[in-house]
Amino acid sequence: MTTIEHWIGGAFTRGAATRTGTVRNPATGAATGEVLLAEPADVDAAAAAAAKAFDAWGDSSLSQRTKVMFRFRELLVRHEDELARLISAEHGKVVDDARGEIVRGREVVEYACGIADALKGSYSDQVSGGVDVFNFRQPLGVCAGITPFNFPIMVPMWMHPMAIATGNTFILKPSERDPSVSNRIAELYADAGLPDGVFNVVHGDKAAVDAILDHPGIAAVSFVGSTPIAKYVHGRATAAGKRVQALGGAKNHAVVLPDADIEFAADHLTAAAFGSAGQRCMAVSVGVAVGEAGDALVEVLRRKAEAVKVGPGDDPASEMGPVVTAASRDRITALVGAGIDQGAVPVVDGRGLTVPGHEEGFFVGPTVLDRVAPGMAAYDEEIFGPVLAVARAADVDEAIALINANPYGNGTAIFTSSGAAARRFQREVKVGMIGVNVPIPVPMSYYSFGGWKDSLIGDSPIHGPEGVCFYTRAKTVTSRWPEVRQSVEAAFHFPTAS
Numbered sequence: 001m002t003t004i005e006h007w008i009g010g011a012f013t014r015g016a017a018t019r020t021g022t023v024r025n026p027a028t029g030a031a032t033g034e035v036l037l038a039e040p041a042d043v044d045a046a047a048a049a050a051a052k053a054f055d056a057w058g059d060s061s062l063s064q065r066t067k068v069m070f071r072f073r074e075l076l077v078r079h080e081d082e083l084a085r086l087i088s089a090e091h092g093k094v095v096d097d098a099r100g101e102i103v104r105g106r107e108v109v110e111y112a113c114g115i116a117d118a119l120k121g122s123y124s125d126q127v128s129g130g131v132d133v134f135n136f137r138q139p140l141g142v143c144a145g146i147t148p149f150n151f152p153i154m155v156p157m158w159m160h161p162m163a164i165a166t167g168n169t170f171i172l173k174p175s176e177r178d179p180s181v182s183n184r185i186a187e188l189y190a191d192a193g194l195p196d197g198v199f200n201v202v203h204g205d206k207a208a209v210d211a212i213l214d215h216p217g218i219a220a221v222s223f224v225g226s227t228p229i230a231k232y233v234h235g236r237a238t239a240a241g242k243r244v245q246a247l248g249g250a251k252n253h254a255v256v257l258p259d260a261d262i263e264f265a266a267d268h269l270t271a272a273a274f275g276s277a278g279q280r281c282m283a284v285s286v287g288v289a290v291g292e293a294g295d296a297l298v299e300v301l302r303r304k305a306e307a308v309k310v311g312p313g314d315d316p317a318s319e320m321g322p323v324v325t326a327a328s329r330d331r332i333t334a335l336v337g338a339g340i341d342q343g344a345v346p347v348v349d350g351r352g353l354t355v356p357g358h359e360e361g362f363f364v365g366p367t368v369l370d371r372v373a374p375g376m377a378a379y380d381e382e383i384f385g386p387v388l389a390v391a392r393a394a395d396v397d398e399a400i401a402l403i404n405a406n407p408y409g410n411g412t413a414i415f416t417s418s419g420a421a422a423r424r425f426q427r428e429v430k431v432g433m434i435g436v437n438v439p440i441p442v443p444m445s446y447y448s449f450g451g452w453k454d455s456l457i458g459d460s461p462i463h464g465p466e467g468v469c470f471y472t473r474a475k476t477v478t479s480r481w482p483e484v485r486q487s488v489e490a491a492f493h494f495p496t497a498s
Contacts, residue, residue: 004035004179006042006203007186009049010196016041021176021205026092026322027312029360035179038204043171043211046200050142050169051217053197058139058167062116065165069113071192072161076106079188083181087152088313090178092321092362093276095313098153104442105157108463111445112165118468119166131480137472139167140219140243144212146233148225149175149324150279150384156182158449159222159245162467164198168220171200173212177324179203213237220471222462223247224281226382227408227454234457245470246457247450249382250410253286253391254439255399255425257416258293264437265415266300272413272439273388274308274366277323281455282411282433282440285383286372287390288399294392298347298370301388305348305366311355322355322362323385329362332385336367339378339389344369350386374405382408396421404430409452413439432456 004023005012017036025032076083084098091098111118121136145159152174160170174182182201189199202208212218213236220243223233227248234246254272256265272284289297311318323329333351340346350365364385372379372389379389393399403412413435414425422436432451435441443449443464450461460470 001031002033004033004183004203006036006038007183007201008046010190015045023090025089026324027358027361029362035176035203038202038208040211042202043208043215046171046202047142047215047217049197050171050200053195054141054169057169057195057198066113066115068192068194069109069161069165072189073106073109073113075188075192076102076109083153083184086181086184090180091149091152092313092324094318094321097276101151101154105154107445108157109161112161115165130482131478133476133478135474135476137474139472141168142218143168143220143471144171144218145222146173146209146212147175149177152178152181155224158463160199162463163471166468166471168471169198171202173202173204173208176203176205214240218242230457243470244458245460245462247462248455248457249408250281250455251286251382251406251408252282252284252411253288253403254284254413255288255290256293256297257396257421258291259417260415262293262296262300266297266304268439269301269388270304274320274386277320278386279323279384282442284439285389287388288393288402289390290393290396290399298390301368302347305368308366310353310363310365312358320386323364326362329364332364332383332387335377335381335383336387339369339372339376342376344372344376344378400425400428407454410455411441413441
């Protein structure tokens, strides 16, 4: 098995780690590597390397930073297939889905290539007699990112390109479940000409997380994960005086009105619920069938769910791979069982799925539960698996009320042919990201990503303009340049007749 080391100061290192975690291929269950789990001393070393690198990188020109980002972007394109296969081997998602993840992360790198425009300040001439005011933004210093397993390349790239392009240095603590692609990204940054110490990777578990949150040399922390951990990260890091982005969990609803194209809506709900085995913070986990759309929608969803091809991520025929661990599989199937016990109707039951040749893999088949309602485990819990719960609503008012009553507010969607209904929905629903006939409304890189309610702890969304603001702080300068007149009395030169 391979040993997955830290990347600190431009080189791989074992550091002070004495503990390891096992990395497995979710399609086979087989162990493929051991990842070092950092001790606080490893975080100290990464922070020291990043602080040393910041002295020069924080003062580097915008031209130098953008040249690195352009080269990094081209390396991401050149190595896309390699990176996608690394992701698939440790996460389990199909290779094409992993490629899509890389593309969406690369869009943030492309936004960072234009950082010179995003960092432009403002200038006000003659605000008072001979007085001008202008402002500009400067980097914070050493920043850190703590990222989840479900998007091992995309979510980190929502963070580190923005931090680095704005002049900061960065420490990434990726998920220990699928860590290898983060090390490869570190190598590609080095190949792009990024100076040693600007980007560092420290693998680990809670010990590494707590060391990052407490470290006095780290100015800001970005986090994506579950809501309980987001609250923990936000509370502990802000208590230590850090800026924090903390994105939490989700329970995304997609409303289908009777005037929608049911086949079109079901196609997109199927892809949004079962893509990446449902392990997406923007996955549709609740379909809200309004009025007479209900029975027709459920029947089409049944047909489409049964047609999904489940298999290992490296099989081109697979449309959906396994979930990430055996523990995840067992938790998902337990929540499905609890939902059925509480009255949900199993339309398609994916429990107990076995893929020939991969009997030890962590597979759960696409699952559709009908007549799900608040109070049931299948509705209340963030399942984070290939489970689509269908709730019924009498009208659009009831559908909006259902969404607004949910503690999460990450993403939502409406399928309709009515512009009036769509406009009302997008204005009244209490959710941060909304799709109209688009099931997974992840914004482009030049907009910011972030939900409402328990899906965003604090008030700092990620990437885009909000990301630029998060990784920098403003200085405002008020200046006056009075004319200096030479005084004859003060002159030191030999006096002459004028």
